[in-house]
Amino acid sequence: MTKITWNHAAVIALFAVASVAQAKTPSVGSREYKVLLNPATFTGTPVDTANRFLTDLQASLAANGFDRTVTKTFKADDDRTVLYYDTAGTCPLKSIGYSMRERDESGDREIELKFGSADESTSANTDVTGSSSKASSKLEEDITPPSNHVFSHSTKEPLADSKNINHLSDIKDLFPTTTAFDSISSQSLVPVSGLSIHELTYSGPTSDLGQEDADFTMTVWYTNGSTTPTLAEISFEVDVNDDGVFTDKVTSRSQLIFDTLQGMTNWVLSPSTTKTAWVYKYQTGFCSQ
Template identity: 40%
Template sequence: MKTIISVLMVCNLAAIAANVKANPDVTSREYKLMLKANSFSYTNEALNVLELLDNIETTVESAISRNVTGTAKLSKVRDIKFYDVEKTCVLKHIGYSFRERMTGGNSEVTLKFRSADRYISNFENLSAISNQAESKLEADIGISSTSTFNVVYGHSTKVPNSRTINKMDDINEQFPGFQQNYAFSNSLDLNLVGNLTIREHVYKGVVIDLGKFDAEISVTLWYNAVPSGNQMPVVAEVSFKYEDNSADYTKKVVNRAKQSFEAIQGLTNWIDPNSKTKTKFIYDYNSSFCQ
């Protein structure tokens, strides 16, 4: 009897321990600034991006006395779609977004939850059935009307996708933790937010030497459908990020990152402090979608 009781106690303690969340590691930190979209055009976008990055290089190197190196190249061309329930926008309402990226005919979906509280964000169950699922807790750092350093924590999981997205079961069946928590009906229609398919161009190849970590700079341009001629993007963003699975960041790294972020904000010819973020642009594009 004592043996049985001891085994039960061990099992109970193990169960309790499994439910205890440790201090959540923020494995990625990304600093984002919206740009003046009319500073770019499809015909000249590579030259526009190089000019921007030349300005960033000069400004950041002066601010942190470290090198900014590399050459920007167009690294990603893909189509972006967001899905939600038309009229109610239940995903947005509970702090979620559901995004599909298409690259060369291959689909990948990402379920993401955002909160200003990293514990709340981390507690969301974003487990997926795919053995290729990738999850992370990321600090998204931007600016707001009242702050030059505004942090939101994004907890996300991305998986390869072979489904045609049109019903809530396209989320529920791939993310069982989400289904368990929210129990939305599988038959609930999912609609393309704003009826928008965005063509995304991402330039990479330039890094900031922060010390222990390098931060990779990305310039992201969103076009409404496939661009041509002198068409301007509808949204433009510059960001840089560094990652560590152990979240073992040093004081020098985070301070240099903040100084770099503040320095880039000073590029007033490029930065648009009043521009909408990418996700907000999607949801605001058609004002009747969520009503």
């Protein structure tokens, strides 16, 4: 009798451990739709250009039968410096689906490690746990033209003023469960394509899609001290509902907005890509020196 009771308890404990393990595997919490725009149109005052774009978007959505509205206007949000890191010549992060980005807003530094895969399970089960008690992680679905879907598992955390990013070993210091670069930890990390990016973001517009909202952000980049915009992106993010799903109506309305954005040919950069891919392509041969 005692043995049976002990086995029963062990089974319960085993299921409890399994449940905890399952709880650590994240599920998709949001979708972010992203389209690059022609940066030349943002010369001047970016917020004014962003709101002219918004007016055109509202008209285009109405013409395409969108049964909702986009309310509010763009206002200045973030003003920060952005660096992406990898090893020149070989790009080990990029080659296996990682990216590492630092943001610095008035001395408030933040580092993010991201892993992306077209397979949701692969991304969800790639551990990117941070080293800080203030680290936050998420799994989201990134969607870019024409219909590219990547599941991104990322963690961001504060970065101390005294911390320099010099070698691949710094990834292990900041994200200790990441072992992919252990064998080459002494290799150097440098800003990808030699870029220091001045990033301005504008937020505010939103659209009620039914249960969840689409929240819009306009991002404008200036590179290496230039006063001329070199990249512009319009994006909108949609969270899952309280049941952890995207309803059919939310999905179809999101797709309509995304299709409408791609159809705004007087604004859209073609071909469109991701900001990260753009950074890697900025310096020809950065990954194959």
